[in-house]
Amino acid sequence: MSEHLIKPTEGEMEILQVLWKKGECTVREVFEELNKKDIGYTTILKIMQIMHEKGMVDRNTSAKTHIYKALLNKEHTQQHFLNKMIDTVYNGSTARLVMQALGNKSASREEIDLIKEYLEKLEK
Structure with missing residues (x-):
């Protein structure tokens, strides 16, 4: 399969x-x-x-x-679920998912720094 x-x-x-x-x-x-x-x-x-x-x-x-x-690949399976959630729950909006996640759960200083670092890489 x-x-x-x-x-x-x-x-x-x-x-x-x-x-x-x-x-x-x-x-x-x-x-x-x-x-x-x-x-x-x-x-x-x-x-x-x-x-x-x-x-x-x-x-x-x-x-x-x-x-x-x-037997299932972890990253592939997580990506599949994330894509499905973004499409069905957030109407395809990744930004809405991220804002909801950060608004509902307190991110640590380290997590916020990692997110900023990742966003900076995406902008380049």
Whole structure:
């Protein structure tokens, strides 16, 4: 299945975030990393099995405990979601997205400096 056709759900994205961060994980490690009281171990196991069927993750079954790793590229997947959000929520306006994000959440001084640095590079 082509990566650009795969559209992870919110729950699948949470699991992918753990796999991107840690590399390879067991279901137990993902469960512990998510530390969700309202989502049980068996639910995460089932979601990860579905993700394997969809081609989002690879599963090594050579050991007793199965090891999973993400097959989707982190940057490509994030870009896809960002583009979709800009188009659907902000009517295609990147500026509205940025202003909303900065207005709703206090950015640290370091983050603001990074944003300024990035904008300066774009202007060149």
